Amino acid sequence: MAPNKNVVVAQSGGPSPVINNSLRGIIEACREFPGKFGTIYGGYHGIEGILKEELLDISAQKDEEIQLLRTTPAAGSIGTCRYKLTSKQQQDFDRVIEVFRAHQVGYFFCIGGNDSMDTADKVARLARATGLDLVAVGVAKTIDNDLGDSEFRLIDHTPGYGSVARFWAYNVQNANEENMGSRTSEPVLVIQVMGRKTGFIPAAARLADPRREMPLQIYMPESGLTLAELTDNVNDELGRSGRSIVVVSEGFEVGDIGELKDAFGHTEYGASMSTVQQVVVNHLNKAGLQARGAAFGQVVGTDQRATMIYASTVDLDEAYKVGQNAVLIAVKYGSGYMSTILRRPGLIYAVDYDKAPLEEVANSERRFPKQWLAPNRIDVTDDFVRYARPLIGEDWVSVPVINGVQRYARFQRVFAGKKLPAYVPEAHRVNAVTSDK
Numbered sequence: 001m002a003p004n005k006n007v008v009v010a011q012s013g014g015p016s017p018v019i020n021n022s023l024r025g026i027i028e029a030c031r032e033f034p035g036k037f038g039t040i041y042g043g044y045h046g047i048e049g050i051l052k053e054e055l056l057d058i059s060a061q062k063d064e065e066i067q068l069l070r071t072t073p074a075a076g077s078i079g080t081c082r083y084k085l086t087s088k089q090q091q092d093f094d095r096v097i098e099v100f101r102a103h104q105v106g107y108f109f110c111i112g113g114n115d116s117m118d119t120a121d122k123v124a125r126l127a128r129a130t131g132l133d134l135v136a137v138g139v140a141k142t143i144d145n146d147l148g149d150s151e152f153r154l155i156d157h158t159p160g161y162g163s164v165a166r167f168w169a170y171n172v173q174n175a176n177e178e179n180m181g182s183r184t185s186e187p188v189l190v191i192q193v194m195g196r197k198t199g200f201i202p203a204a205a206r207l208a209d210p211r212r213e214m215p216l217q218i219y220m221p222e223s224g225l226t227l228a229e230l231t232d233n234v235n236d237e238l239g240r241s242g243r244s245i246v247v248v249s250e251g252f253e254v255g256d257i258g259e260l261k262d263a264f265g266h267t268e269y270g271a272s273m274s275t276v277q278q279v280v281v282n283h284l285n286k287a288g289l290q291a292r293g294a295a296f297g298q299v300v301g302t303d304q305r306a307t308m309i310y311a312s313t314v315d316l317d318e319a320y321k322v323g324q325n326a327v328l329i330a331v332k333y334g335s336g337y338m339s340t341i342l343r344r345p346g347l348i349y350a351v352d353y354d355k356a357p358l359e360e361v362a363n364s365e366r367r368f369p370k371q372w373l374a375p376n377r378i379d380v381t382d383d384f385v386r387y388a389r390p391l392i393g394e395d396w397v398s399v400p401v402i403n404g405v406q407r408y409a410r411f412q413r414v415f416a417g418k419k420l421p422a423y424v425p426e427a428h429r430v431n432a433v434t435s436d437k
Contacts, residue, residue: 005036005106009058010043010050012112012119013082014302015075016143016160017311018319019111020409023077024069025323026109026139027058033331037107041416042078047085047119049078051092051425053099055416068409070316071399074306077409080112085119089426093126100127100134102419107135109326113142113158114364117338121358124335138338138358139326141319143305145200146366148340154356154364156343159322160305162315162391165204167304168193168247169392172208172216175245175298179215183243188234188284188295192277194304195249197221199368201304203380205247207392210385215241217378221251222368225377227283233378235290242291246280254279275299308406314393318351325353349390 009026011019023042030037041055049055056078058066069077085092100108110120117138124136140147145161148154172191179189195201199220209216215237219230230246237244254276277297284295318341326339337355344350372384400407 006038006104007040007107007109008043008050008055008100008103008105009040009078009109009111010046011075011078011080011141012046012110012116013080013141014113014143014305015073015080016141016305016319017073017163017308018159018315019075019080019141020069020072020077021316021319022111022139022141022159022323022326024066025320025325026111026327027066027069027323029324029327030107033327036331037327038104039416041103041105042411044415045079046081046083047096048081048083048425050099051083051095051423053102053416053418053420053423055099055103056411057414057416058411060414061411065409065411068400068407070320071308071311071397072408073308073311077411083425083427084115085122092426093122095423096123097126097130097132098420100132103416106133107137107330109137109139109323109330111139111141111323113140113144113147114361116141117147117358117364118362120338121336121362124358127335135330135335136358137326137330137335138361139323140338140340140361143201144195144198146198148356148361148364148366150366150369152343154361155338155340156351157341157391159315159319159341161200162312162318162393163310164194164201164304165207165388166312166315166392167307167310168201168204169207170310171300172205172214172245172247176208176214176216179243179245183293185293186296187238187243187291187293188246188289189244190246190248190277190280190284190295190297192248192250192275192297192299195220196251198251198366199223199249199373202247202249203368203372203384204388204392206380206385207388210382210389212379215244217244217246218380219246219248219252219378220368220373221249221253222370222373223252223377227254227280228287230280231284231287233376234284234295238289238291248276248280250276252276252280254283308397308399311397312391312393313395313397314391316397321353325355329355
């Protein structure tokens with residue numbers, strides 16, 4: 001490994017409030033092994049930056065900026081992307097290996113969810129097949145908490161989920177105050193939350209009201225209910241409470257919303273022609289409410305995954321340690337693993353940092369457990385509350401503020417010198433041809 005010891009870190013998919021803390025964990029852990037790791041690069045905007053040979057020199061950044069990664073949300077430091085390496089794109093795979101060879105890269109850390117773990121796994125396999133001495137390790141990240149298996153054997157929860165769960169716990173509390181005050185004219189409030197195929201994010205709304213004192217209904221992809229059944233449930237609640245708060249997942253089935261899809265084949269709800277929330281609000285108002293007034297709705301955007309002030313301190317610390325652990329895995333075990341979190345049994349919340357084979361988590365998709373869905377299918381059980389409650393923490397994160405403005409990390413745009421001919425990623429070539437037509 002002596003001549004091939006430089007490091008490339010890449011991020012993929014949607015960001016989270018804590019993703020930069022995993023990056024910081026990798027950087028600072030690598031610095032503890034100066035004889036093993038050389039220059040640390042960031043793939044600028046993920047795998048796309050690697051393909052374009054855009055390698056941001058992280059080793060050239062100021063220590064102050066590295067430290068500020070702890071309270072810098074989203075992925076602005078080194079960027080992310082939604083570019084998928086498929087089995088048909090052999091030129092892309094060859095290019096990744098070529099870039100790594102040219103820059104003496106011996107370690108590749110890929111931060112992301114199930115599709116990102118697939119990328120890390122494919123790169124690890126290709127490196128072995130081509131004789132490149134490369135250690136590839138995945139670093140778990142996704143707000144959806146859908147990475148891994150339904151038995152929670154591979155990973156208990158993913159960094160990012162605790163913070164988005166905290167966001168919704170607090171925002172549903174605020175929404176309840178709004179709904180109480182405006183019930184005479186706006187008795188129903190419909191709130192759309194993220195969660196394409198699994199209900200972990202909408203389920204977190206229950207953390208706002210573990211004693212079930214709010215007129216709260218939760219609709220997730222696993223609920224399996226129709227719009228007609230939702231309407232009946234809401235009117236039943238109006239009869240009991242005179243108001244209703246409806247938390248609905250963006251993946252709740254309501255029919256055609258003019259959806260667009262990303263490179264991974266996932267629906268991009270924020271870019272679609274309509275929203276699940278709007279369909280639900282329209283349906284409720286058209287069907288008629290059993291109360292004076294109308295249903296109103298709100299769609300919270302990417303701030304649920306990019307707002308630092310709601311970040312969980314537990315999530316921040318765990319994201320950092322997952323990054324550190326990835327480096328230890330690379331040193332001790334080598335290629336082909338993902339850094340993971342496993343919960344210890346017992347009343348007191350505690351975790352261990354372990355590893356899981358990339359081939360087992362690549363493209364995995366965990367659904368919300370059936371046993372945590374309440375019999376009425378519009379609530380979750382106390383077992384879920386006990387699972388999720390420790391993840392949102394107790395205290396507010398302290399974000400540096402200068403002149404009234406949050407101070408985030410700002411990396412200088414210092415890149416490694418290019419050694420290879422310019423390259424256009426294969427999928428971009430196809431899109432360019434299609435758009436020209």
